[in-house]
Amino acid sequence: MKVLKKEKFPQIWQAINQAYELYLPIEKDDRVNFAQWTEGETVNLEALKTEISPKDVIFPQSETYLKFESDGKKLQLESVESENREYVLFGVRSCDAVSFNLIDNVFLREPIDRLYEKRRNKGTIVSLACSEPEENCFCSSFQIKPEEASPGVDVAAWDLGDKILWKPVTEKGQVLTQKFAQLMEDASQQDQEELIKLQNAIKEKVKELPLASVDPKVIKGELKEIFESKVWDELSQSCLGCGACTYICPTCHCYDIQDFAGGNCGERFRCWDSCMFSEFTLMAHGNPRTTQKQRFRQRFMHKLVYYPNNHGSYACVGCGRCIEKCPVNMNIVKVIKRLGGEG
């Protein structure tokens, strides 16, 4: 275990940036979001949650994968290889780190999504424990421990005031640590004790959170029974279909494929899409989901029933972003409670 003094932050950002692309929570226009670091950016590791989850680092919002040229008869196709370097994603909260594993379950199962795999393999993830979980957090409902390193992260870090405690947990994490060891010190006995104190404090805070009692297991019954529940009418009534929830959600991963053309040449790209949009399932001969109720139900059934049936865990990490961002104040907590029979 190592210690990195905060006064060394500018130095380590610079050093990492020499060898890797570096992504950090960066403050711009009063908003904090993960972005590629460049000299002079305002890094904000204090903000608990970025407005948007860092999923766009592992799954870009838009990604070109094919170039084509066509004269109407002859067609040429050429794969586009991404040119990204290895990257370090620094300061990922436990909930967001777990969401990466949930997306892996879909994209890395056969047939493997090679674009995603390539990008995912290039990353080294440094998590940062949540010293101050807040009122909209409910990660504990999904057995996520914000005081610990989530499965899959390469380095776990904890904020100890004027320094962070740095613990490599994978081989990649070891490599990163060795590369920048000259900027770190070995953790002392006292640091270790402080860590235990911090972890216990976080555990206590999590227990006291207003949403700590949210439990998705209150949703019981057969898939069809839940699908046909009366509560969908009432829950979906206010939904505007704006799709904001799907864009900020760390686990939403539906995508669209589109062609962009200029003359004979063009590119094919994939980009985030939302099951909340009316054209999502529209075909030339009809649409299986014509109402907002059906689209609303699809999103929550996917997270709370379909995904668990297929992968053994819920597709929500309790980050609480949808609670903060939904313009009509609808969110997954309300859905869980209502499906569980709460009034």
Added chain:
Amino acid sequence: MSCSCHGHVDPLVPKIAVIEHIRKDTPDVTTFRVVNPAGGKSFTSLPGQCAMISVPPIGEAMFSITSSPTEENFLELSIKKCGIVTEYLHGLEVGSEIGIRGPYGNNFPVNDELKGKDLLFIAGGIGLAPLRSVINYIMDKRDDYGKVDIVYGARTPDDLVHKEDIFNNWPNRLATNVFLTVDRECEGWDGHVGFVPQYIKELGLDTNKVVLICGPPIMIKFVLQGLEEIGFKKEQIYTTFELRMKCGVGKCGRCNIGDKYVCKDGPVFRLDEIQRLPDEY
């Protein structure tokens, strides 16, 4: 994680295929025969599987493969003109190149549950396309299967697809019956008139068969009802679905019915499986 991706092409990247032959089946259905630029099939498939056809910059769409896997030299796709991709495809000529990727989805269980059984095929309109892949497969391995009955209907005689098969090839095969029907009386048509579900009831078929159905959703719905009334069990009935698809590999999240992805877990489902799924198709 070590990088295992070198040398692997992403499943979303199509390869080139050339249109070798075009046959206009009906005013709005055309059958395209496609091959590798260097000759030969783009890929091998099983009866009921699909291919994603790409026509940049218009886009991609999923189609069932209508040729039998026993056809060694090419793939055939019967495509109805009804959207922007199909409209564009209908404007292409022999020699035009398209993108193709696949095969996608599961298949009708020709080597398992269908083997040795009497089979009843029920199709409506362009719904014959995926079933033709199975029928021709069975015709090429005729001894492995029992009696074959094919009930096929369309709006008008002009809308019947694969005319050579339904009028000449199949009726002349051993232990094979083809029953055709059209929705309304038409000049020059002396065959059966009426909707497919009603025709099934009239035919008085015995129920010791496996049934394979494809057609417009409304036809499927009434045929299923009718078959259950006659005494067919859910476990004897298979159908194939069509939903909006982008990736074809169970990731883009678009074609699910409940917890099943039609592109990956389907498109072929048995009726008892379907009835466990939400009614959203």
